[in-house]
Amino acid sequence: MYRRDGSCGTMFHGTTRTVPMVHRPLSIDNKRETLNMSRRVLIVEDDKEIRGLLKDYLTQNDYEVSEAADGKVASNAINTDRFDVILMDMMLPYKPGDELIKELRARKDDANAAKTPVIVLSAKSGMDTRLDVLKSGADDYIIKPFNLDEVLVRIEVVLRRTGDGEYSDGETSENEEGEITFAGLTYSPSLNTVTYNGESLKLTAKEMHLLYLFLTNPNKTYTKANLYESVWEDTYYCEDNTINVHMSNLRNKLKKACGRELIETVWGIGYKLSQSED
Numbered sequence: 001m002y003r004r005d006g007s008c009g010t011m012f013h014g015t016t017r018t019v020p021m022v023h024r025p026l027s028i029d030n031k032r033e034t035l036n037m038s039r040r041v042l043i044v045e046d047d048k049e050i051r052g053l054l055k056d057y058l059t060q061n062d063y064e065v066s067e068a069a070d071g072k073v074a075s076n077a078i079n080t081d082r083f084d085v086i087l088m089d090m091m092l093p094y095k096p097g098d099e100l101i102k103e104l105r106a107r108k109d110d111a112n113a114a115k116t117p118v119i120v121l122s123a124k125s126g127m128d129t130r131l132d133v134l135k136s137g138a139d140d141y142i143i144k145p146f147n148l149d150e151v152l153v154r155i156e157v158v159l160r161r162t163g164d165g166e167y168s169d170g171e172t173s174e175n176e177e178g179e180i181t182f183a184g185l186t187y188s189p190s191l192n193t194v195t196y197n198g199e200s201l202k203l204t205a206k207e208m209h210l211l212y213l214f215l216t217n218p219n220k221t222y223t224k225a226n227l228y229e230s231v232w233e234d235t236y237y238c239e240d241n242t243i244n245v246h247m248s249n250l251r252n253k254l255k256k257a258c259g260r261e262l263i264e265t266v267w268g269i270g271y272k273l274s275q276s277e278d
Contacts, residue, residue, distance in 0.1 A: 013263075039159065041065045041082040044074040044100065045121065046092050049216055050144075054087065057148050058155075071095025078104045082113045085155055090122040090133070097122075098136055105137045117158040121146065124229075127209075127233050135216045140226060157223060157269055180215045182273070183262060196257045206231055207250045214263060214273040223270040247271060 008023070038105045045051040048069070055065045068074035071094040078086070078100060086104070090097035094259070097120060107114040117139040122129075130141045139158050142151060181186045186195045187208075194201045194211060203211065209231040213222060224243045228236035236243075254262045264274040 001265070040066065040082070041155070042066045042068060042083040042086045043076070044068045044071075044083075044086060044097065045089045047089075048068055050121075053148070056153065057152070061152060063155075069093075071097075071100060074100050075103060078113070079107060082110065083116055085158060086116055086118045087151070087155075088118050088138070090120060090124065090278050098133060101133075101137045104239070119151075119154055119158060121151075125233060128232060130230050131213070131216075134220075134230070139220065140223075141229070143229065148228075149217055153166065153226075155221075160269065180212075182215050182218060184258060185211075185215070185262070187212060190254065196254075201253060201257050203253060204246075206246050207253070208244060210250055211254075214271075218273040221266045221269050221272040226270065 010085045010166055024148050027040070034181075039062075041058055043051050043054050043065060044057075047066075048071050051069065051160065052065055055067060058065050066077065066081075068077050071092040074088075074092070077083075087195055088097045088100065094133040101118055101120075103117060105114055117144060118137065119140040120133050121142050121144060122133075124130075125143045133141055140154050142154060179189070184197050188194075192208065194203055196209065209229060213227065213230060225236040227247075228234070229245050232242070251261065251263050260274075262274055
């Protein structure tokens with residue numbers, strides 16, 4: 001179904017499947033050999049060719065790969081085994097991916113297994129879908145068709161940012177009206193407003209969407225690609241300065257209103273909502 005030209009790093013539709021030679025993505029530092037040592041990946045994908053392509057590529061990059069072709073097999077795997085990261089399709093036989101993510105997060109017998117990072121691979125590109133999936137417990141979202149190098153980089157990013165094993169719902173609270181509160185900030189979806197200690201903040205629509213992502217996942221570190229693809233619903237290119245401009249404006253507005261930095265930069269990865277009161 002997919003064919004990849006290893007020389008240019010792109011993927012496109014075709015009839016012949018070709019597994020590329022391994023080469024290192026430029027955006028990851030040279031410590032990746034120690035990062036993925038003995039790392040276990042579970043690929044949950046009902047398309048045999050996509051599953052095989054991912055398995056071959058990740059195996060060549062020194063990952064130990066397990067497979068699940070449907071929701072039933074995946075459910076058994078996530079409830080009886082432990083993985084370092086899971087690649088999850090959403091449309092699966094027997095049980096969909098979003099239910100599997102909730103099932104994983106609710107696992108009681110192994111707290112560390114319940115924290116396993118999940119990267120969703122889906123052809124659904126709508127913002128509402130992506131936001132719902134991220135809010136339900138996924139750590140990242142990649143739209144099909146995808147680039148193999150990008151998948152590898154995304155895996156390494158989530159492994160770096162979850163290397164200490166932390167996974168938490170954070171310190172936000174949500175009332176019956178769906179209002180989300182964090183550190184004096186209140187987001188009201190019904191009114192489409194954000195206030196700080198009762199005072200309204202003047203945010204643009206994009207800034208509002210960005211802040212909503214952070215508030216619903218306060219302990220999650222978002223890459224620029226995560227933010228751009230979720231809010232702008234388009235493919236992110238590294239040279240695009242859009243995220244930098246909007247994040248700078250949002251952070252300045254929050255700092256002016258709250259008197260401190262609420263969104264911090266995670267060096268080499270992206271941004272996260274700050275838990276510090278300083």
